[in-house]
Amino acid sequence: xxxxxxxxxxxxxxxxxxxxxxxxxxxxxxxxxxxxxxxxxxxxxxxxxxxxxxxxxxxxxxxxxxxxxxxxxxxxxxxxxxxxxxxxxxxxxxxxxxxxxxxxxxxxxxxxxxxxxxxxxxxxxxxxxxxxxxxxxxxxxxxxxxxxxxxxxxxxxxxxxxxxxxxxxxxxxxxxxxxxxxxxxxxxxxxxxxxxxxxxxxxxxxxxxxxxxxxxxxxxxxxxxxxxxxxxxxxxxxxxxxxxxxxxxxxxxxxxxxxxxxxxxxxxxxxxxxxxxxxxxxxxxxxxxxxxxxxxxxxxxxxxxxxxxxxxxxxxxxxxxxxxxxxxxxxxxxxxxxxxxxxxxxxxxxxxxxxxxxxxxxxxxxxxxxxxxxxxxxxxxxxxxxxxxxxxxxxxxxxxxxxxxxxxxxxxxxxxxxxxxxxxxxxxxxxxxxxxxxxxxxxxxxxxxxxxxxxxxxxxxxxxxxxxxxxxxxxxxxxxxxxxxxxxxxxxxxxxxxxxxxxxxxxxxxxxxxxxxxxxxxxxxxxxxxxxxxxxxxxxxxxxxxxxxxxxxxxxxxxxxxxxxxxx
Numbered sequence: 001x002x003x004x005x006x007x008x009x010x011x012x013x014x015x016x017x018x019x020x021x022x023x024x025x026x027x028x029x030x031x032x033x034x035x036x037x038x039x040x041x042x043x044x045x046x047x048x049x050x051x052x053x054x055x056x057x058x059x060x061x062x063x064x065x066x067x068x069x070x071x072x073x074x075x076x077x078x079x080x081x082x083x084x085x086x087x088x089x090x091x092x093x094x095x096x097x098x099x100x101x102x103x104x105x106x107x108x109x110x111x112x113x114x115x116x117x118x119x120x121x122x123x124x125x126x127x128x129x130x131x132x133x134x135x136x137x138x139x140x141x142x143x144x145x146x147x148x149x150x151x152x153x154x155x156x157x158x159x160x161x162x163x164x165x166x167x168x169x170x171x172x173x174x175x176x177x178x179x180x181x182x183x184x185x186x187x188x189x190x191x192x193x194x195x196x197x198x199x200x201x202x203x204x205x206x207x208x209x210x211x212x213x214x215x216x217x218x219x220x221x222x223x224x225x226x227x228x229x230x231x232x233x234x235x236x237x238x239x240x241x242x243x244x245x246x247x248x249x250x251x252x253x254x255x256x257x258x259x260x261x262x263x264x265x266x267x268x269x270x271x272x273x274x275x276x277x278x279x280x281x282x283x284x285x286x287x288x289x290x291x292x293x294x295x296x297x298x299x300x301x302x303x304x305x306x307x308x309x310x311x312x313x314x315x316x317x318x319x320x321x322x323x324x325x326x327x328x329x330x331x332x333x334x335x336x337x338x339x340x341x342x343x344x345x346x347x348x349x350x351x352x353x354x355x356x357x358x359x360x361x362x363x364x365x366x367x368x369x370x371x372x373x374x375x376x377x378x379x380x381x382x383x384x385x386x387x388x389x390x391x392x393x394x395x396x397x398x399x400x401x402x403x404x405x406x407x408x409x410x411x412x413x414x415x416x417x418x419x420x421x422x423x424x425x426x427x428x429x430x431x432x433x434x435x436x437x438x439x440x441x442x443x444x445x446x447x448x449x450x451x452x453x454x455x456x457x458x459x460x461x462x463x464x465x466x467x468x469x470x471x472x473x474x475x476x477x478x479x480x481x482x483x484x485x486x487x488x489x490x491x492x493x494x495x496x497x498x499x500x501x502x503x504x505x506x507x508x509x510x511x512x513x514x515x516x517x518x519x520x521x522x523x524x525x526x527x528x529x530x531x532x533x534x535x536x537x538x539x540x541x542x543x544x545x546x547x548x549x550x551x552x553x554x555x556x557x558x559x560x561x562x563x564x565x566x567x568x
Contacts, residue, residue: 025217026091028113028160029210031201035233036210039095042226044088047531050225050264054532078129085122090115097197105170105188109197112163119144119158126154142202150190153198162201166194215257215276224261225531232256246326251280267526269534271519277510280325285510288318292464292509297355297384301452302444307379307479308471309357311462316347316388339399345392350433353386357452361479379479382445383435390430397428458504461520465506473500474524499523499537 032039051057093113100106116122126146127133135146145155153164168190210216216229232253260273277285291313298309320343323329332343361379387393397413400406406426407416415426425436427446436442444450454470462468477497501524507517523533 025211025220026093027211028091028093029213029217030204030206031113031160031162032093032095032210033097033200033204034208034210034213035097035231037096037098037230039093039210039216039229040226041220041228042092043224044090044092046223046225047264048088050529050531051535053529056532056535081125081128085116085118085125087115087117099197101168101188101193105168107166107168107193107197109167109194110165111201114161114163115159116156116161119156122156122161140199140202145195145198147191147194151194153194155198155202157202162198164194164198164201166190166197168193215259219259219261222261224263226262228258228260228262230258246328248280248326252278252322252325254278256281264529264531264534266529267523269521269523269530273517273519274514275517276514282510282512284318284321284325285515286512288315288321289466289509291315291352292466293462293468294353294355294386295459295463297353297386298357298454299452300445300448300450301357301359301382302441302450303357303359303380304453305475306357306359306452306454306470306472307361307476308469309355310467310469312352312354312467314352314466316350316352320344320347341392341395341399345389345395348389349387349393349396351386351388355382355384357382361476363480377437379437380441381435381437382441383433384445385433387429387431387433393430458502461504462506466509467507469503469505471503473502495537499525499533 026041048057091113092115093111095111095113097109097111098106099108123137123144126135132146132148135148137144137146143155143157145153147153151166151168153166155162155164168188170188206212210229219227219229233255255278257276258273259276260271263270293311293313295311298306298311301309320329323332323343329343336342336346359380363378397406398408401408401413401416404417405419406413406428407420411429413426413428415424419426423438425439425442427434427436427442434442434446436445458470462470474497477493477500480493501522503519503521505517505519507515509515521530523530525533
């Protein structure tokens with residue numbers, strides 16, 4: 001039974017990559033509670049076409065995974081038979097829910113909805129398996145289900161199957177009342193809670209489901225290969241369990257939504273997200289939006305081998321406004337009074353322009369390459385934050401100097417205490433707070449005599465954004481010495497080095513409705529669809545994994561990665 005469940009789990013992992021949704025609002029939304037924590041929908045029609053263009057299909061993927069291990073023929077056959085029950089041109093959903101069960105327990109479900117060709121055919125497949133043929137099938141009015149374990153249930157209609165994994169977290173603390181009676185925590189029947197959760201999927205009204213949420217249903221108007229949706233409403237259910245209650249935290253957290261689309265394009269994977277804040281957060285973001293990244297903070301970084309950088313520009317007063325909205329600013333100020341500072345000093349001391357750059361990563365440098373202090377150096381780094389209100393900034397720095405973290409020298413501050421012990425170079429003046437990996441890197445950075453090797457296409461994508469990040473995956477992988485790996489790992493290293501190029505991620509200011517962001521993972525092969533590239537990488541990795549564990553039962557080995565599988 002364990003092997004079958006793990007086999008099915010492997011198959012579902014493949015299904016996530018090659019599953020579907022249409023451009024219109026999906027009918028399966030009626031099964032998903034409107035307060036679901038997270039939802040993913042993947043478009044099989046689009047993805048299947050992209051894979052088939054490269055002569056890749058489900059059978060070829062399964063064959064590739066098991067090509068090195070004929071001893072797993074039974075599991076290979078099970079996966080093939082199971083996938084024949086699935087409608088690959090329809091919609092797949094993965095979603096999670098959270099529910100407060102009692103004052104000491106809450107339940108979480110993780111669910112996969114898959115379209116099926118025929119419920120009778122699926123039923124026949126299930127009972128063909130030795131581990132499942134004796135399991136009882138219960139027929140409810142709108143669905144049927146089979147209990148696979150204390151926390152796993154398989155349910156279905158004539159069009160869909162839902163696999164549900166349910167987990168209950170309990171706080172086992174006992175309490176003592178005024179007459180010294182020990183009160184045991186309420187006992188939770190996990191199987192009953194699982195059945196209640198599954199039943200709710202099929203019996204809830206449309207107004208209780210995501211079918212009634214226009215933001216979710218409208219997400220599919222944009223053509224993409226995958227979609228995600230998340231809401232913050234479920235978080236508010238657990239606020240009462242917090243040891244410290246913040247008066248207006250629920251108002252700040254509820255009804256915030258995030259939607260995303262994912263597209264596999266030629267040579268890159270693109271993700272576009274939109275965060276829709278509630279009225280409370282919207283008012284704050286609208287009041288303090290505006291600044292964009294300061295490119296000059298990285299353009300003169302002294303290296304031709306930048307591994308990555310982060311730029312951000314934000315008005316720090318937005319954080320002060322959030323504290324005021326939570327009614328905790330007075331409490332915070334009462335603490336700061338003892339330090340002779342205020343919350344205003346904290347949020348005014350920096351302007352809000354921040355930059356971090358890392359370069360020249362090379363793990364082979366432990367063999368003798370030293371920094372200016374004679375210590376082993378595996379890379380270079382600079383952190384730069386622009387100073388805001390000078391008076392507030394001096395208060396904060398003087399306090400750090402009093403505590404030994406910094407050392408004040410005339411009108412500047414240098415590293416002290418632990419910072420000095422770790423060899424971190426610090427220079428703080430009335431313009432910038434700069435932390436560097438060493439004094440030479442700092443001197444080259446502030447002299448602005450060099451120019452960072454950042455391509456024009458990267459600059460064009462991060463310009464006028466409120467935040468931006470860049471990671472040169474190719475250079476980072478190159479900085480890891482291949483001779484440190486075994487032959488199998490060395491092959492994976494070479495494959496990764498020849499596959500990945502870089503990552504560009506950006507975020508824009510609040511536009512009155514949403515905060516938009518974009519993420520691009522770019523690959524070396526710009527002419528091949530990124531899905532084909534990654535699927536080839538996945539199947540090669542899976543094949544190598546099975547090959548490297550032929551002496552073990554590879555599926556039993558997988559159980560070690562997820563001990564919960566052992567419950568089946």
